[in-house]
Amino acid sequence: MVRLEDYGTWEEALRRLEASRKALLALLREADSAWLATPLGEGAWTPLMGAEHIALVEDSTAQVLRRLRRVAAGESLPPVPFVPGEVKDGKPQAPEGVRPKGRLSLEEVLALLERARAFLLEEADPGNPATFPHPFFGELNPLGWLRAAAYHEAHHLRGLQASLR
Template sequence: MVNLEAYGDKEEALAHLAQSRQALLARLRGAEASWLSTPLRPGAWTPLLVAEHVALVEDSTARVLRRLRRLAAGESLPPVPFVPGEFRDGKPQAPEPVRPKGSLSLEEVLVLLEKARSFLLEEARLLDPHNPATFPHPFFGPLTALGWLRAAAYHEAHHLKALG
């Protein structure tokens, strides 16, 4: 099981995110076009699809951070149905909203990564790491805003390792 607390406090989690993003961008920008569009292994996503997925997850995470901040401020928000994560052959499968659609160029994926990261960093800047409110993560269960930030740091690092 993943120990999200290993990603530290808010500042440490942000430092992990900065490191992994720098490495991801270097990997993508320095890659051959053929590698970017070739599945990492049979039945797997291509590196471009992985990068698109990372951006979609970060955008989703930023929206969760915003929701938790709004709840802490006393806003009454409609409930969001919880959909538990699915596993196939012991591996977590990306929930439908964060599955890459494909057909994006490297340049388009880089723009998507930048937009998602900017949104995530803005919401992270505003998050109160002591806010006890939680929102369920499909694989980690109920997480606070800090837990979601740590999960984002873990997520990008996890996919970066898969890219080699």
């Protein structure tokens, strides 16, 4: 069971994000192009699609953080329906909006990762008390969302690294 608290304070979560991104970028840049384009199993994503997914989740997380910042500032925003995450065969499934399309080149994925990280850091506000439900972790404040992003990238990075062994 994942414990987001294990991803530490705001500063620790940021350090984890920095370290995992550095490792992910090195892995992608040094990888053989055939490996990047080959599904990692029956019905699985390619490594490039996994990286695209990481960027899409991070962009989505930044959008949530932006919403939380606006709510904390007193802005009245329309409610967003909560859609719980789907689990299949014991594995959380990526919600529709963060499933990779698989049509991007390595350069496009690297640019997407860069933009998503910049957006995430721009929207992050450690003092914000507002919360928003995560599809798998429930109600989270900005620190919880940052921890979830750190967990998510590290989780996929470990899978990519293991596939190279």
